[in-house]
Amino acid sequence: MSELFDLTKFNSDEGVYILSDINKEFEKIYLKVRSKEKRMYSDEELRMLPIASPLNSHKSEWILRAKSFQRIKDYLHSINQNFNILDLGCGNGWFSGQLSKSFNHNFTCVDLNLIELKQGRRNFTSENLNFIYADIFSTGFSNSFFDIVIINAAIQYFPDSRKLITRLFNLLKDNGEIHIIDSPIYDETEATKAKKRTQNYYLLMGFPEMSNHYCHHTWKEFSDCKFKIFYDPNTFSAKIKKLFGVHDSPFPWIKISK
Numbered sequence: 439m440s441e442l443f444d445l446t447k448f449n450s451d452e453g454v455y456i457l458s459d460i461n462k463e464f465e466k467i468y469l470k471v472r473s474k475e476k477r478m479y480s481d482e483e484l485r486m487l488p489i490a491s492p493l494n495s496h497k498s499e500w501i502l503r504a505k506s507f508q509r510i511k512d513y514l515h516s517i518n519q520n521f522n523i524l525d526l527g528c529g530n531g532w533f534s535g536q537l538s539k540s541f542n543h544n545f546t547c548v549d550l551n552l553i554e555l556k557q558g559r560r561n562f563t564s565e566n567l568n569f570i571y572a573d574i575f576s577t578g579f580s581n582s583f584f585d586i587v588i589i590n591a592a593i594q595y596f597p598d599s600r601k602l603i604t605r606l607f608n609l610l611k612d613n614g615e616i617h618i619i620d621s622p623i624y625d626e627t628e629a630t631k632a633k634k635r636t637q638n639y640y641l642l643m644g645f646p647e648m649s650n651h652y653c654h655h656t657w658k659e660f661s662d663c664k665f666k667i668f669y670d671p672n673t674f675s676a677k678i679k680k681l682f683g684v685h686d687s688p689f690p691w692i693k694i695s696k
Contacts, residue, residue: 451624454570455569521544523585525588533560573651583609617693617694619692621689633649636652667691
C-alpha cells in the first residue's frame with residue numbers, strides 16, 4: 439500500500455507521532471472530566487474493551503458498544519480486502535487496537551489527547567497500527583489515501599460537521615466511506631434540548647467550559663451527503679426488542695459515501 443507520508447520525519451513521544459502543537463489547555467480539562475466520569479481505564483481494562491470488567495462503572499454502556507463494534511467487525515469481514523483506515527477521535531485506541539488483531543488493514547489512529555494515545559500505543563503494538571497526535575484540519579495528510587474513516591463516539595467533538603466531511607472527502611480515495619457510530623444525531627428540536635442538558639451536566643460536574651467543546655449535530659447537517667443508515671435504533675423492530683429486554687446501542691450507524 440502507498441504510504442500516508444514519512445512519519446519518521448516527525449517527533450514521537452512514547453511511540454506517538456506528534457504532527458501538531460500540543461493543546462495542553464483542552465487536554466487538561468478533557469482528562470479531568472474523563473477521570474471524574476471514571477472513564478480513565480487501567481491498561482488491563484483497556485486491553486479487554488469493549489468487554490468490560492465487573493468493576494467497570496460503565497459496564498452496561500460497554501455491553502451496547504460491544505454490539506456496535508461487532509457490527510463494524512462483521513462489515514469489514516464482508517469486504518474481504520485490505521484497507522487504509524482512519525480512526526478519527528480514537529481516544530485510547532481500543533477500537534482499532536482490537537480490530538488490528540483480526541485484520542491486516544492499516545489503521546491510523548488520530549486524536550488530540552496525548553495521554554490516551556500513549557496508553558493506546560503501549561497496549562496495542564501491532565505493526566499495522568500508527569498512533570498520531572494531530573489536528574485533522576491543519577496537518578498535511580496525503581489526499582486520496584484512506585479507504586475508510588471511522589468516527590467512533592467522537593463526532594460530537596467536531597463543531598462543524600460539514601467542514602469535517604469536506605476535509606475527510608479530500609483524504610478519501612474514490613468510493614471512500616465515512617462511518618459514524620455510537621454518537622447521537624438529533625432533529626432540530628431535540629438538539630436544542632440536548633444542548634441545554636449538556637450545559638447543565640458539565641455545570642454540575644464543575645466544568646462548565648467543557649460544554650463549549652461538546653456539539654449536537656442534526657440530521658439536517660447530512661442532508662447534502664450521500665448517506666445510508668446501516669443501524670437505526672428507532673425502527674419498529676428495535677423498539678420491540680427493547681420492550682422484551684433486548685437492548686442495543688441508542689445511536690445510529692451512518693455510512694457517508696464520497
